[in-house]
Amino acid sequence: MSLPAKNPSRETDGELLAAIRDGDRRALEELYLSYHRRLARFLSRFTPRYENVEEIVNDTFMVVWQNAKDFRSASQVSTWIFGIAYRTALKSLRRQKNHSAARSLDECPEQTFDPVLEDEVKDWLKQGLDQLPLEQRMTLELAYHMGHSLEEIARITDAPVGTVKARMYHAREKLRHYLPALGGTGL
């Protein structure tokens, strides 16, 4: 396979999507390459296996290819694509029986260890994130790892703003419960 040549007059996402709607495979490939990094970065927060990441990304772009005609120009292409990826990821990750995010926080023993070093805090934070219900975890990652606004997350997750706020609120509450050191003054 030859790598697609760089297009000096790179088309916008909207123009690429319009071309995809007309069956242009090259436009789909260009859109895929421009979004692969962002999507893979986001998805790799939930699964360490690249096979799973690739499956979700490719499923997402299969939907993009088939449903490009359903895109409404009132919304951003990036929000639309992330919304498809979000729903695809939810289904895929829920199928993984051993996914730790599906477990309830109540099933996990409360941690009493008080981490001092920054690396230890990060380790404990990752463990705490892994205990969150998937939708709460994804909301937090969309805000903190990907830097999305409240309104963008509402559109991506197809949920009311109030629901997004509530998911984030409960995620933080559980995280703080699981990681008491984060709430202390020692950090």
Place this chain on the structure above:
Amino acid sequence: MSAPSNHPEHRQVAELIPWYVNGTIGQPEREKVEAHVLTCEVCREDVQTERRVYESVASAPGVEYMPAASLKRLQSALDGIGAPAAQAPAPPGREVRSARWSMPWKGLAAASVAVTAVFVAFAAAGRWSMFPVRDLPPNYHTVTNAAVRPPGEVIRAVFSPTIKLADLQVLLGEAQLRIVSGPTEAGVYSLASTSSRAVSQSLGMLRSHPEVRFAESVDTDTRESP
């Protein structure tokens, strides 16, 4: 995060803090949060703590993947379904899984199992000779199979799965090579020369690059250990 008081504004501000610390909050909400934390110690501490969480999550190292192999698999899946214009409109609420790119492979896998079962049954019955299987081409290939050698191929290489596309393009440009085929299931790319430079020179450049896992000339006379 501390338990909020019953004051409605306290709860409203507490819910906005994540987007205050990630910098995406609107100006009116920002002013609301900043005014509130001046008088609310609980929310002030909450902002500081949440900022630590945000910085930790935001700075988590991302994993870089090279998209070429994944794109190739998507292209193979698309080959099987055609252009979107030729398809019937998708009904609302359609399940994503119904369009799964991997489904054709699952179908092939099921067919393969079925065919294998039939052959085993015939072999057990002593009727193997009815099928001219020896005339059929093998349904597998190896990465060193000369029969599938792409035109112009001079080097086969395997790159690190974490190499960036831009870095790969730079490397190939410097080594004066281009991809003519691949990646195979084993991640092997076939490379052709874009100049009259000696293959051994290009090979040396590949082998000295930290993101190249394997590089070998297809000419057996010049093969060396990587």
